[in-house]
Amino acid sequence: MQWYTRRAVIAGWCWDLVEPYLRRNLLNRGVERPTRKEVLEEFGRVWPEFTATIGVQEPWAGTIRFKWLVRLDAAEVTPFLDDPMGWLAERYGGGKFKMNLHHGMHFVNTRNFKPEGEPRWRDAVAIDVDA
DSSP states (O other), X not given: OOTTTBTTTBOHHHHHHHHHHHHHHHHHTTOSSOOHHHHHHHHHHHGGGEEEEEEEEEEETTEEEEEEXXXXXXXXXXXXXXXXXXXXXXXXXXXXXXXXXXXXXXXXXXXXXXXXXXXXXXXXXXXXXXX
């Protein structure tokens, strides 16, 4: 049932992360078995308010924490979605990265990436995710 959106709307791997959220939204509004059209309409309604926040694991005080590197809004995220490993490697080098998807203040889903290469992210300035 996913043939209608994968790659046509956003990258297939990202659609797989977003679709459950869309269906949950529709269910919460009383649409128990949404049609393809209803799911696509819900995507069109919420996608402009989506952000992708990308961080990298860094050693800290004998454990790890995430250094948040960038927050991309829906208008900026397409190059990352089209080639996340290449996008990360080109900008930040290698490491263990996490992408969190949000719709406004609502957490939607997450995905991890591990591109190879030298960790060029160490000198990058962290963003304030609470701002």
